[in-house]
Amino acid sequence: MIAKKMTKYVEGSSVTRAMFEEGKRLAQKYGASNVYDFSLGNPSTPPPACVKSALADVIENTSPDKLHGYMNNSGHEEVRKAVAVSVNKRFGTAFSQKNIIMTVGAAGGLNVILKTLLDPGDEVAVFAPYFGEYNNYVANFDGKIVAVPPSVPSFQPDCKEFEKRITSRTKAVIINNPNNPTGVIYPEAVIKELARILEGKQEEYGTQIYIISDEPYRELAYDGAEVPYITKYYKNSIVCYSYSKSLSLPGERIGYLVIPDEVDDFENVVSAANIANRILGFVNAPSVMQLAVAQCLGETADISVYDTNRKLLYNKLEALGFECVKPQGAFYLWTRTPEEDDLKFVDKAKEFNILLVPGSSYMCKGYVRIAYCVDTDMIKRSFTAFEKLAASYKLQ
Amino acid sequence: MIAKKMTKYVEGSSVTRAMFEEGKRLAQKYGASNVYDFSLGNPSTPPPACVKSALADVIENTSPDKLHGYMNNSGHEEVRKAVAVSVNKRFGTAFSQKNIIMTVGAAGGLNVILKTLLDPGDEVAVFAPYFGEYNNYVANFDGKIVAVPPSVPSFQPDCKEFEKRITSRTKAVIINNPNNPTGVIYPEAVIKELARILEGKQEEYGTQIYIISDEPYRELAYDGAEVPYITKYYKNSIVCYSYSKSLSLPGERIGYLVIPDEVDDFENVVSAANIANRILGFVNAPSVMQLAVAQCLGETADISVYDTNRKLLYNKLEALGFECVKPQGAFYLWTRTPEEDDLKFVDKAKEFNILLVPGSSYMCKGYVRIAYCVDTDMIKRSFTAFEKLAASYKLQ
Numbered sequence: 001m002i003a004k005k006m007t008k009y010v011e012g013s014s015v016t017r018a019m020f021e022e023g024k025r026l027a028q029k030y031g032a033s034n035v036y037d038f039s040l041g042n043p044s045t046p047p048p049a050c051v052k053s054a055l056a057d058v059i060e061n062t063s064p065d066k067l068h069g070y071m072n073n074s075g076h077e078e079v080r081k082a083v084a085v086s087v088n089k090r091f092g093t094a095f096s097q098k099n100i101i102m103t104v105g106a107a108g109g110l111n112v113i114l115k116t117l118l119d120p121g122d123e124v125a126v127f128a129p130y131f132g133e134y135n136n137y138v139a140n141f142d143g144k145i146v147a148v149p150p151s152v153p154s155f156q157p158d159c160k161e162f163e164k165r166i167t168s169r170t171k172a173v174i175i176n177n178p179n180n181p182t183g184v185i186y187p188e189a190v191i192k193e194l195a196r197i198l199e200g201k202q203e204e205y206g207t208q209i210y211i212i213s214d215e216p217y218r219e220l221a222y223d224g225a226e227v228p229y230i231t232k233y234y235k236n237s238i239v240c241y242s243y244s245k246s247l248s249l250p251g252e253r254i255g256y257l258v259i260p261d262e263v264d265d266f267e268n269v270v271s272a273a274n275i276a277n278r279i280l281g282f283v284n285a286p287s288v289m290q291l292a293v294a295q296c297l298g299e300t301a302d303i304s305v306y307d308t309n310r311k312l313l314y315n316k317l318e319a320l321g322f323e324c325v326k327p328q329g330a331f332y333l334w335t336r337t338p339e340e341d342d343l344k345f346v347d348k349a350k351e352f353n354i355l356l357v358p359g360s361s362y363m364c365k366g367y368v369r370i371a372y373c374v375d376t377d378m379i380k381r382s383f384t385a386f387e388k389l390a391a392s393y394k395l396q
Numbered sequence: 397m398i399a400k401k402m403t404k405y406v407e408g409s410s411v412t413r414a415m416f417e418e419g420k421r422l423a424q425k426y427g428a429s430n431v432y433d434f435s436l437g438n439p440s441t442p443p444p445a446c447v448k449s450a451l452a453d454v455i456e457n458t459s460p461d462k463l464h465g466y467m468n469n470s471g472h473e474e475v476r477k478a479v480a481v482s483v484n485k486r487f488g489t490a491f492s493q494k495n496i497i498m499t500v501g502a503a504g505g506l507n508v509i510l511k512t513l514l515d516p517g518d519e520v521a522v523f524a525p526y527f528g529e530y531n532n533y534v535a536n537f538d539g540k541i542v543a544v545p546p547s548v549p550s551f552q553p554d555c556k557e558f559e560k561r562i563t564s565r566t567k568a569v570i571i572n573n574p575n576n577p578t579g580v581i582y583p584e585a586v587i588k589e590l591a592r593i594l595e596g597k598q599e600e601y602g603t604q605i606y607i608i609s610d611e612p613y614r615e616l617a618y619d620g621a622e623v624p625y626i627t628k629y630y631k632n633s634i635v636c637y638s639y640s641k642s643l644s645l646p647g648e649r650i651g652y653l654v655i656p657d658e659v660d661d662f663e664n665v666v667s668a669a670n671i672a673n674r675i676l677g678f679v680n681a682p683s684v685m686q687l688a689v690a691q692c693l694g695e696t697a698d699i700s701v702y703d704t705n706r707k708l709l710y711n712k713l714e715a716l717g718f719e720c721v722k723p724q725g726a727f728y729l730w731t732r733t734p735e736e737d738d739l740k741f742v743d744k745a746k747e748f749n750i751l752l753v754p755g756s757s758y759m760c761k762g763y764v765r766i767a768y769c770v771d772t773d774m775i776k777r778s779f780t781a782f783e784k785l786a787a788s789y790k791l792q
Contacts, residue, residue, distance in 0.1 A: 001603075001604055001660070001661050001664075002512055002513060002661060002664045002665055002668040003511070003512065003513055003514050003515045003518075003537070003668070004515050005515060006511070006512060006664075006668040006671065006672065007664075009668065009671045009675070010664055010667045010668050010671065013667060013670075013671055014667075040466075042465060042466050043465075044461075046460035046461065047460055047464055051464070052455060052460075055451075055455050055684070056452070056455060059448060059451050059452060059455070064442035064443055064644070065440075065442065067647075068443055068447070068644060068645045068646070068647050068648055069438060069439075069644075069646060069647050070436075070438050070646045070647055071647060104500060104649070104677065104678060104679075105677070105679060107674075107677040107678075107679050108677040108678065108679075109677075110677060111676060111677035112677075115399070115402070116398055116399065116402060117398060117399055118399050119399045119400050119401060122399075133674075133675065136675035137675065137677065140675065140676065141399070207397075208397055248460070248464060248465075249464045250464070250465060250466045251463075251464050251465050251466055251467060251680060251682070251683030251684075252464055252682050252683055252684060253500070253678070253679055253680070253681075253682050254682075264397070265397050265398060268397075268398045268402075268403075268406055269398055271406045271409060271410075272398040272399070272402040272405065272406050274409075275402065275405045275406065275409055276402065278503075278529075279405070279529065279532040279533065279536065280507060280536065280676065280677070281500065281501070281503040281504040281505075281506060281507035281508075281533065281676070281678075282500060282503075282504065282649070282677075282678070283500075283501060283503050283504075283649060284647060284649070285649075286647070286648050286649050286650075286682040286685060287647030287648055288451070288647075288648060288684065288685070289682060289684070
């Protein structure tokens with residue numbers, strides 16, 4: 001018998017699996033090129049050339065004990081140093097290697113920092129809609145998710161509703177900027193307002209409230225949009241980064257945490273995060289990939305294709321009468337469903353071989369997420385299907 | 397403020413760090429070649445040539461989306477299949493890919509399976525002395541460690557004491573074979589006896605009790621010793637493997653779980669383990685290393701050096717009057733301390749620039765662990781120091 005805690009996950013996962021199986025069934029029935037799968041956040045553009053050359057270089061030119069051996073749980077010292085230098089150069093910060101912990105992707109980093117901070121019953125605020133895994137990560141440490149309702153139609157944080165929900169038990173706030181699933185970017189003014197509110201609440205309660213900024217999409221910002229670097233606005237900030245999207249390496253599980261000197265209880269937070277990395281079973285981020293990404297800092301995959309896709313899909317769906325949030329970042333188009341029940345809409349879309357994820361999966365009904373990190377050609381091929389879908393709702 | 401749960405870890409870690417700093421201080425004062433560090437289980441022998449050629453091959457000849465992309469949380473299908481075929485060939489089992497989950501090392505695998513199985517308060521039996529991280533892994537899921545006292549001087553499981561400690565709340569038993577820190581191998585007769593006891597207890601309580609066999613040292617068995625493959629002896633067995641020692645890849649975090657068809661509640665255990673791998677933040681084992689180890693199945697680093705070291709050190713210490721358990725596997729020499737307090741003995745050894753780990757760290761006082769996964773030359777150089785250490789206790 002599995003743990004009781006796991007039973008609900010297993011039940012829930014059969015729904016996801018059913019969706020996946022349905023996709024395979026459709027592809028088999030209609031041919032893969034006639035199925036339009038917008039359900040996965042899996043980068044469609046290959047890693048930049050530097051990844052391959054960096055891997056070849058480290059494999060050829062690093063001594064085996066260094067290349068594959070144990071190191072400090074926080075990662076290779078010179079990798080952490082190089083990451084700090086790169087972040088400083090780009091964002092005007094002043095980090096050193098002691099502020100960087102290499103992690104098994106952002107998912108690893110989030111679990112490490114939540115283990116570091118949360119006692120059972122501690123509250124973690126999030127802004128709906130949000131990545132459903134946050135529920136699971138927080139539950140891993142018996143924390144309690146407190147969701148701030150969405151602010152329609154901007155999908156920027158609703159600061160008034162946020163302020164109401166911060167209590168003496170609030171230990172952390174997770175933000176995701178640029179945002180999955182909405183594609184919005186929280187601008188400087190919003191970040192400043194969040195910081196102002198939390199500073200007030202920390203003083204009111206005599207507590208520490210940490211902002212955990214989950215930033216796998218940082219590099220995916222369009223039309224010159226700026227993604228504010230959170231540590232410059234709020235003292236108790238921790239950044240959680242991943243190379244999954246920027247270097248198209250989602251299968252490699254490589255990222256890092258930034259823990260600034262300024263966070264309250266800095267020495268203990270860093271020590272505990274280091275230990276959490278070890279005892280959760282990560283031990284350290286994979287060695288070869290640490291050394292490889294250190295040679296690719298500042299590089300990205302060719303993410304211009306996402307911008308092309310963004311414009312193409314947004315313009316088409318708007319023209320068809322769908323109401324979309326214009327994406328400023330990430331690679332998702334957040335679209336209002338023409339019928340209230342987003343699950344029914346997802347089923348309807350499937351009739352036209354279009355695979356989408358319902359907003360309910362992000363704790364926000366009445367919307368769908370359309371992932372456009374796909375072949376541009378597939379988007380073009382999908383237009384007829386979207387036209388039929390729009391027509392079935394008499395949108396025009 | 398960090399989580400209260402983490403405070404004790406941070407306090408404990410300062411002891412380990414002090415030990416590490418002391419080693420560095422000694423090396424600086426006396427020169428690195430005059431310090432004899434036997435404290436770390438870090439393989440001293442390089443990976444076999446196949447690792448480098450496999451990495452070069454997969455980087456050159458795998459499409460980037462396959463090489464670095466997302467895959468099923470359980471790992472690449474063909475890697476899992478290749479692992480199953482290799483295990484079957486070596487141990488006469490009949491696994492297929494559905495029985496294999498690739499993991500972020502054995503530490504990742506242990507956390508995945510404990511998350512899968514444990515509800516708060518569930519008991520996990522272990523045999524002292526044991527790897528201290530088991531305490532932390534079990535605590536991650538609010539389980540309760542139940543330690544079976546050591547059986548001196550064989551350090552084989554004490555089956556009578558074991559049987560007494562199995563209750564209706566026992567959910568799992570962790571065994572580590574070959575053993576860290578004792579170097580013993582549990583032979584077939586012992587495994588059969590453990591299986592017999594657990595079958596009886598399962599029937600008595602109407603429960604399932606899973607044996608989790610942690611096997612990073614499986615390949616390190618000397619004098620032709622056999623390490624029984626647990627799934628052939630007990631139905632509810634799960635194997636946790638790592639390539640850290642066999643291929644000298646501890647920094648890469650690559651291993652796998654074997655979950656046989658025969659385990660009770662198989663479908664749910666596999667589904668839940670898959671989900672646990674995801675929600676604990678591992679997501680999947682690092683892709684490049686999965687593909688690389690699949691080309692190195694059945695290979696090992698040149699582990700003959702450990703056998704050389706084993707004989708050299710065992711013979712010397714026995715000749716000096718120390719009481720050692722003759723290692724049959726792994727790369728540790730488990731030695732009785734000539735004074736009762738192993739911490740004091742470790743301090744005394746340090747006076748002669750010898751760094752050891754006290755048995756207390758493995759929940760067994762009065763012993764030390766001497767890791768001989770080091771340069772053979774260092775062992776030879778250390779002999780004079782061991783002679784002085786023996787003399788200081790008037791052992792001869």
